[in-house]
Amino acid sequence: MMKSKADEEDYWNSSKFKAFTFDDEDDEFSRLKESKRAVNSMRNLVEEDEGDDDEEEVEKVSWSGEPVGSISWSVSETAASNQKADREPAFPKVSTDSVTMSRSHSGYSLSSLFKGKTKAANFQSFSDSPSDSSLRLYAPELRKPKSEYKDYVSNWSPEETVQRMQQGKVVSLEKFRSLQDKLLLLDFAVRGHDGNVITAILIYLKRTLSKEVLFRELESRQTALRHLIHYLTETRDQRLLLELLRALGRMEDVALLQYKEHLSIADENKRRDFLKTCLNLPFSPEDSAHIQDHYTLLERQVIIETTDRHAERGGKVEVFQKFPRRASILNMPMITTLYYCCFYHYTEPEGTFSCPLNIRQTFKISEKQYFVTALAARAKLKAWSDVDALFTSRNWLGFTRKKSPLGFQRVVDILQKNSAPTEVLQNYVALVDDAELRISLAQKHKCHDIVINTYRDLKDRQQLLGYRVKVKRGSAEERKIDELLNNSQIRWKN
């Protein structure tokens, strides 16, 4: 008992000046404010200067690319020269002349010009500053503002205190010791809508209240609560943040926050193990499934990556030689992984982890999604027979026909984006149901046969005549059109 009391007193003594004062520079601050006001009020003076060079300087930045004098340019210059500096000894010698205390009055200084003028305007605080600042540099403890003392004596109410804080003035919060006072502070801060002050009060409350009490009181103060959550996020106080969310019963947020930690784990094995621990987090059932997938996926990626890296180095697997892997598959999305496996492991038996069909089953990938991905991967490899096989289905009579879960128009699009040749493209253009769409696609991809046959089927002589001009003179297409036009069997509609 005695000891703790002594501690407390000790605390008070030592905190007399280092107490919770956010700002020991009241005079500095108010001077700045004054200067701002003064500058504001001197609009006319400033306007008179308009003609001088400085104005020009500002505007010069405009045209002609990045001006040499610009700040971004200069920073990149220092960055470049720093690379040289890096190689120099770690502790550069201390230069002797750089501790120049005297303030060098640069004749160019804009604000010193300013000062000259403003003196006439009966404005004095500027002139105090040089002596003050050098004094401060030497002996910070000497310039403890005396005015501050007043704060400990005078009796600001919670409301007044909050107001002063909003204005950026010095305050001490230490005297607000009762819970009621603390909450009054908080409530006034919230009423003042200044997030800066709300957070300041919260920092004080966090320091002087037990977690249980603080959390309890915040539950009914949503605005303040959000500020504390944001503050803890920014200071990366993960532990307390989790405690807070748990106390509030926001279990999904707890889960998400913990899950988020995996982003900062670079090592894939550690990350996988961490994800495994995430499986027990209190996610919603829906999200639990996503986390499970994430874990399973990374687990597989680690296996696939090891095997494939080995195979690639071994130099015996043809596909890796012909199409070297551009990046590791680790941490890639599921669809990318599926694409990768369709690319490198298409024909593997279903038992392996990298077999596309196995992946499709494990992650319940829809038929359409699987189809699109496999199509793109096989087309990229120009494995046209695989592409063809994707569409082939047999009906119960054993006839094959081409079926697609995706419109053939899209199929053509995907193939074309993977630079399929016209011979391949036309097989699929021909399967587009809508005649008009088929023609426009065929024209776009120069599948002349399809255009010609479609016009023939539509018995559209005029269009056919029109198309004749578009094909190469003397080509097989032209001959085919001529044959059709001369064919007396066809009953043209026009």
Place this chain on the structure above:
Amino acid sequence: MAQSARTDCPELPDFSLLKRLARDQLIYLLEQLPGKKDLFIEADLMSPLDRIANVSTLKQHEVDKLYKVEHKPVVSTSDQLCFLIRPRIQTVKWICDVANADKAVGRFRRYKIIFTPRKFYACEAVLEEQGIFGEVTTDEWSFSLLPLDDDVISMELPEFFRDNFLAGDQRWVRTAGSALHLLHSLYGPFSKLYGIGRCSKMAYESWREQVEEGEQTTRQAEIGKVFLIDRDVDFVTPLCSQVVYEGLVDDIFRIKCGCVEFGPDVTSSDKSLKVMLNSQDKVFSEIRNEHFSNVFGFLSQKARNLQGAYDKRRGMDIKQMKTFVSEELKGLKQEHRLLSMHIGASESIMKKKTKQDFQELLKTEHSLLEGFEIRESISFLEEHISRQVSMMESLRLLCLLSITENGLLPKDYRSLKAQYLQSYGADHLLTFSNLRQAGLLAEQPAGEALSAMESKVGKLVNDKAAGKLSDAFSSLGRKSNFRALSRKLNLVPKSDEEYDLRVPRDMAYIFSGAYVPLSCRLVEQVLERDGWSGMEEVTRLLNGHEFAVTGGSGAEARTQSDAQRIVLVMFLGGCTFSEISALRFLGREKGYKFIVVTTAITNSSRLIESLLGNQI
């Protein structure tokens, strides 16, 4: 464009003063640390700083070397280090590390941190915790208004959006209030302020407090009216693909602080070109607000005119030639350079857009805006996702679908989410959680779901549930009620009429005639009615927080009629170039001049990027 435009638009105030103020204040702060010093600048402050000062300005005030803040050990040999940073805890921690590392090797240096636009108590608490409070001097540089153009001012605070609308942190409210206060004291007094949104209301109150704290100004007002709007009042507009020139350039090349970098594909050389895009560029200023379909025609006409002007040289005698060279040639050359650049940019835009099936994408967006053929749009989106077309575009369409439909049917939500995670990575689970929290993505509660038929017709909207905060506890998001708002405010013009994009008849032209941006429609309506009267239904659907108040005492009497038609529109959480174009159009039509103040320029990518959850 807009031949019918009124010619009596008032003149804009001169905002270059803001730049001078910011620069002078910075110089003053630098002089507070006399002697040679190295300056460390936060990466995202470099471009804004470039707009108001340059290296020689800094050198004149004894800045020796410049570094970018990179959260790595410093290599500087200077005895004085000055840090110009945003008030971010991680940056301050890094500075503490630097100072403590120096201490550990017995090195003495002086440190000064200049926070901009303000310092936060939380940052100083870090200094205290790390034991260097008092050893580091701190200051504030209240640089919060950067004029990007004659009528656009940016606060360059992109984090405003995430902090306020995702985290629910009100740290920037006072900054917004102060920015407004500065404008008020320089160009006010404002006679009338309107606004909508939680944050707008708070910013207004903060402004009012600051007006009461400070002295009263008795100036001739240059800005009469102010309209404040929260970004979450209208998420639909920034999620749409932009099709006016400036918006397109931003979507594709990303305009940063009024400056864009055109790559070799635009410049048709091996070099990239950084250029400022503003009203100083005579070619740009004529096409920036045009629908893209008009831009080609305009540029080729311009090219012909230029050719004609060059051709005049033929048949000139020496004297005429001399005058031509001295008077005209420079201008022609300049115009030539501008023209070829914008032609290059347009070509590059065309190439990129045709490659990604832009037409089909726009068609889907328009269907969503109209509430028509929703199932088809969902299949389009599914295909987009399954083909891994673009991670961002897929999210954008998903959010647009959710907001225009007042939330997704649970089964659609679940299946789209599952497909998304498969295509772009399971860690986007965190992104989905963010999007839900910010209200960009929602699941319709089971009972409220529309039947497939109803959603197809797109007419029936559950108005009863409107205005209720969905779940104030876990989410800041609100119900969107877009469909009902669209009908009430006539946002989607009838599609059976031809829309001539060359002669736009309303603000819908910025989206090819398919949609009038909600945000700008609200501005139009409120100015017309001088308040919210008669719009009770609309404000209820927008979840309230609207206000219309008179400015300071007696402000009205002193305000000239010209100033009454200068309207400052402040977007809290960002605005798009398309919205700026729409307001410019509205201004020409109604004889207003709009000044846009925004926390940052945004677009669909920036909006969604700021909510991605899979970043450390």
